[in-house]
Amino acid sequence: xxxxxxxxxxxxxxxxxxxxxxxxxxxxxxxxxxxxxxxxxxxxxxxxxxxxxxxxxxxxxxxxxxxxxxxxxxxxxxxxxxxxxxxxxxxxxxxxxxxxxxxxxxxxxxxxxxxxxxxxxxxxxxxxxxxxxxxxxxxxxxxxxxxxxxxxxxxxxxxxxxxxxxxxxxxxxxxxxxxxxxxxxxxxxxxxxxxxxxxxxxxxxxxxxxxxxxxxxxxxxxxxxxxxxxxxxxxxxxxxxxxxxxxxxxxxxxxxxxxxxxxxxxxxxxxxxxxxxxxxxxxxxxxxxxxxxxxxxxxxxxxxxxxxxxxxxxxxxxxxxxxxxxxxxxxxxxxxxxxxxxxxxxxxxxxxxxxxxxxxxxxxxxxxxxxxxxxxxxxxxxxxxxxxxxxxxxxxxxxxxxxxxxxxxxxxxxxxxxxxxxxxxxxxxxxxxxxxxxxxxxxxxxxxxxxxxxxxxxxxxxxxxxxxxxxxxxxxxxxxxxxxxxxxxxxxxxxxxxxxxx
Amino acid sequence: xxxxxxxxxxxxxxxxxxxxxxxxxxxxxxxxxxxxxxxxxxxxxxxxxxxxxxxxxxxxxxxxxxxxxxxxxxxxxxxxxxxxxxxxxxxxxxxxxxxxxxxxxxxxxxxxxxxxxxxxxxxxxxxxxxxxxxxxxxxxxxxxxxxxxxxxxxxxxxxxxxxxxxxxxxxxxxxx
Numbered sequence: 093x094x095x096x097x098x099x100x101x102x103x104x105x106x107x108x109x110x111x112x113x114x115x116x117x118x119x120x121x122x123x124x125x126x127x128x129x130x131x132x133x134x135x136x137x138x139x140x141x142x143x144x145x146x147x148x149x150x151x152x153x154x155x156x157x158x159x160x161x162x163x164x165x166x167x168x169x170x171x172x173x174x175x176x177x178x179x180x181x182x183x184x185x186x187x188x189x190x191x192x193x194x195x196x197x198x199x200x201x202x203x204x205x206x207x208x209x210x211x212x213x214x215x216x217x218x219x220x221x222x223x224x225x226x227x228x229x230x231x232x233x234x235x236x237x238x239x240x241x242x243x244x245x246x247x248x249x250x251x252x253x254x255x256x257x258x259x260x261x262x263x264x265x266x267x268x269x270x271x272x273x274x275x276x277x278x279x280x281x282x283x284x285x286x287x288x289x290x291x292x293x294x295x296x297x298x299x300x301x302x303x304x305x306x307x308x309x310x311x312x313x314x315x316x317x318x319x320x321x322x323x324x325x326x327x328x329x330x331x332x333x334x335x336x337x338x339x340x341x342x343x344x345x346x347x348x349x350x351x352x353x354x355x356x357x358x359x360x361x362x363x364x365x366x367x368x369x370x371x372x373x374x375x376x377x378x379x380x381x382x383x384x385x386x387x388x389x390x391x392x393x394x395x396x397x398x399x400x401x402x403x404x405x406x407x408x409x410x411x412x413x414x415x416x417x418x419x420x421x422x423x424x425x426x427x428x429x430x431x432x433x434x435x436x437x438x439x440x441x442x443x444x445x446x447x448x449x450x451x452x453x454x455x456x457x458x459x460x461x462x463x464x465x466x467x468x469x470x471x472x473x474x475x476x477x478x479x480x481x482x483x484x485x486x487x488x489x490x491x492x493x494x495x496x497x498x499x500x501x502x503x504x505x506x507x508x509x510x511x512x513x514x515x516x517x518x519x520x521x522x523x524x525x526x527x528x529x530x531x532x533x534x535x536x537x538x539x540x541x542x543x544x545x546x547x548x549x550x551x552x553x554x555x556x557x558x559x560x561x562x563x564x565x566x567x568x569x570x571x572x573x574x575x576x577x578x579x580x581x582x583x584x585x586x587x588x589x590x591x592x593x594x
Numbered sequence: 595x596x597x598x599x600x601x602x603x604x605x606x607x608x609x610x611x612x613x614x615x616x617x618x619x620x621x622x623x624x625x626x627x628x629x630x631x632x633x634x635x636x637x638x639x640x641x642x643x644x645x646x647x648x649x650x651x652x653x654x655x656x657x658x659x660x661x662x663x664x665x666x667x668x669x670x671x672x673x674x675x676x677x678x679x680x681x682x683x684x685x686x687x688x689x690x691x692x693x694x695x696x697x698x699x700x701x702x703x704x705x706x707x708x709x710x711x712x713x714x715x716x717x718x719x720x721x722x723x724x725x726x727x728x729x730x731x732x733x734x735x736x737x738x739x740x741x742x743x744x745x746x747x748x749x750x751x752x753x754x755x756x757x758x759x760x761x762x763x764x765x766x767x768x769x770x
Contacts, residue, residue: 258734271713271725275735278710282730326734433732441704442732448662448669449646472706476732500674505662508676515674544675549611550636551650552670552677554629555659557607557620558640558648559668561627563661 094118094169094193094409098162099137101173102152104463104479105385106133109171112401114138121165123158125151127471132463139165146473152176153285155183159190169193169408175475178384179206179253180285195408196362197383204358205381209252209290211358212378218357220350220378223369225292233270236291240269243293249273251280252288257328259283262294297531298369300324301336301376303351304392306403307360308413315348316396317422319365319388322528323517325440330510330533331517332388333427334395337488337526338370347376354381363389363404387430387480390461394426394484425488427495429514431462431504433476436513437542444472448506453498457484457491470507478509488526492518512542609668609679694741699766701738703757707731712764716749726764729757744768 098121099109106122110133113120122137127146134140141161144151151157153176162170170192172178181202187194197205204210209227216222224243229252230236240247240263249272251259259280261272277287304316320336321329339347351366358381365386367379389400398415407413434440450466462479464470470478481498485491499515517523520536544552604621619630627638639651643658650657660671666681694700703709711728714720725737726746740746748765751757 275728275737278728279735438704441736442707442734444706444731448664449660449671451647451660472731474732476734502674503660503671505660505669505671505676506664512675544677548673548675549616549677550631550634551652551657551659551672552675552679553609553616553618553631554636554638554652555648555650555657555661555670555672556609556668556679557605557618557629558627558638558650558659559646559661559663560607561605561620562640562642562648563646563663 094405096121096139096165096167097169097171097195097405098123098141098158098165098167098192099133099171099173100152100158100162101171101176101178102128102131102133102463102474103477104461105173105175105387107136107463108461109173109385109401110136112399112405113171116402116405118405121161121167123152123161125473127473130468132465132468141165146471148176148282148473149285152474155180155186158183159186159192162187162192163190167192169195169405171195171405172384174382174384174387175283179382181206193408195404197358197360197364201358201360202383205360205364205383207252208250208380209288211381214357215354215378218353220354220357221376223292223295223377223379226290228290229288230273230290233273236273237266237269239291240266243291246294246296247291248294249276249289249291251276251284251286252290253280253284253286257324257326259289260327262327295369295371295377297529298371299336299338299529300329300367300379301338301347301370302365302367302379302382302386303348304386304389304400305351305355305360305364305366306398306400306407306413307355307362307364308407309361309410310412312413312416313352313355313360314413314415314417314420315351315366316392316398316400316420318344318347319386319391320528321388322530323523323532324530325436325533327530329388330430330432331427331514331523332391332430333425333488333491334391335422335425337528343374343376350376350378354378362407363400387477388428390459390480390482391426391428394459394482395422395424396420397423424484424486425491426482426484427488427491427518428480428482429495429499429518430477430510431479431481431502431514432510433470433478433507434510435508436510436537436540437508440510442472442476443508444470444476445507446470447504449503450505451501451503452479453481453501455494455498455501457494458482458498459484464504478504489524492524513537513540516540608682610682611677611679615682694768697768698747699741699744699768700762701726701764701766703729703759703761703763704736704738705729705731706759707736707757709751709753709755709757709763710735712749712751712753714746716746719743719745720766726766727751729763738763740766740768742768 096119110120119138121139123143143157177183181199184194185199249261281287300321307313321332323331365382368376459482483494641649662669668679670677710730720740747767751763
């Protein structure tokens with residue numbers, strides 16, 4: 093088994109990987125930028141190493157600095173998490189060259205799967221259905237116009253080296269093409285260090301259904317069934333679930349077989365995800381391979397009972413998959429909500445700042461994978477994901493009710509989050525009936541402004557008044573520390589004075 | 595603070611939420627509190643759960659609320675909702691990134707972040723909806739556009755500059 097693992101990531105996924113290491117009895121070393129000295133993953137790890145300034149290119153995306161930290165830690169393996177360098181073949185290669193085990197696929201597989209264009213070519217050759225689009229990177233806008241005309245608008249610009257919605261733009265008309273290409277390139281360069289982009293036909297309102305795959309180095313490849321990830325904003329998933337309400341046993345078996353065929357076509361090892369788009373007629377198209385642990389892996393863990401992150405480590409250490417395809421089954425239903433620091437009422441603008449109060453939900457079937465704590469300042473430099481709330485139930489309805497209740501209990505104050513929005517998504521009749529597609533948020537929530545019912549507003553005002561009289565003597569929490577707390581009049585009229593501290 | 599003691603024991607507060615100002619009074623009534631919101635009265639039993647969380651009982655119904663102060667702002671969580679209350683007179687910004695006064699639109703940073711691109715230099719004309727500059731935060735780009743056809747009168751930032759929320763970044767003279 094491995095002796096020490098360097099976790100080359102931050103936030104909730106670093107915390108998740110560190111927990112897996114500790115369960116396996118393997119010491120975990122964290123890395124942190126200047127912005128993350130006080131981050132939760134640093135406190136949770138056994139060891140922590142400083143890697144530089146807040147800008148990702150100078151810290152979490154610096155291969156040189158990560159390798160140096162792993163050497164300093166005396167680690168024998170590196171787990172990349174998701175995002176950052178996780179799908180970077182040059183990084184995986186640098187790890188191997190420096191003598192580290194890379195917890196993920198081989199550099200060859202990463203090069204193929206991570207290059208969305210190369211993957212499209214390979215899958216087409218292997219007989220897997222793909223979405224119409226370019227098979228090489230886009231040049232300047234005027235050269236791309238002809239290609240877009242051939243595909244027919246709308247088209248979508250995608251980063252060849254990307255994923256997770258970064259560097260992705262839908263283009264509805266020719267005049268938008270140039271600016272969208274430029275914006276996608278800038279985002280792609282910042283997020284992945286590669287600004288190659290390409291065009292695909294944009295399918296309106298498909299379902300996004302993906303299959304979790306796992307493969308060991310001994311020739312065994314299995315799938316852990318599907319995740320339905322159709323509820324998205326800005327082409328990024330926000331609610332995921334397993335099983336998908338759209339699959340029956342036959343379609344599930346065919347897509348699962350296709351997912352394993354995709355894995356074999358790129359000699360896949362370790363954990364990965366094969367993404368498909370599913371149209372209303374039940375036709376599915378290969379979208380891409382996410383060659384890393386996926387944000388939404390917990391729904392699969394809850395439904396299959398497999399700990400994906402621990403299994404990743406076992407496989408990376410040279411072990412065999414501890415199960416075969418026929419050992420796996422889906423039990424009950426799981427839903428995940430991504431808790432982003434964003435304001436849904438203003439088009440999901442990021443909301444950085446200090447978390448002034450945090451209360452996480454509890455209850456049967458509730459799991460919370462978080463990377464935050466009360467008093468922590470959410471940095472502006474990184475992805476706005478704060479935590480993931482996952483519920484399990486014997487049925488989809490039970491998982492949904494548990495999610496609704498858990499979201500009601502979940503309190504994050506100080507920054508805007510998507511929690512109130514998510515609760516309305518879960519309650520929405522279209523979600524309740526399983527009728528979701530990638531247009532769900534635009535179709536049902538385009539004009540959502542987070543209106544607060546008057547009855548709730550009155551309770552809030554009553555609570556604020558109670559706080560004035562009962563909380564007036566306490567020191568006010570101030571994000572900046574600027575300005576003295578406003579004096580409560582309660583403190584100035586002797587007979588009613590309570591809890592005075594100074 | 596716009597609150598005042600109008601008579602001994604009855605406290606009156608005003609809170610602004612969006613465009614409206616709401617008046618709340620509270621007075622001790624035995625073991626309970628009598629609270630009136632815009633004149634509608636309720637009897638409330640209150641217990642502190644921690645420094646910010648309260649368990650309230652209103653006519654037998656329980657309400658758990660969290661109130662956190664941040665300068666002149668109160669963040670209140672109740673029933674899964676978050677309400678932001680401002681003290682009257684506190685400077686607030688609406689969610690819109692633009693404001694127009696006397697034909698001049700001020701483009702402000704909608705969030706803390708970095709200016710990644712200035713697309714229209716000072717002195718050049720813009721079409722309605724045209725993106726003037728691009729701000730990046732948390733790895734997502736956000737374009738700030740002109741509210742109408744006009745001329746970029748001033749650029750108040752530089753590419754690569756870190757900016758704070760609501761910081762003015764450019765001025766567009768609309769209709770010129």
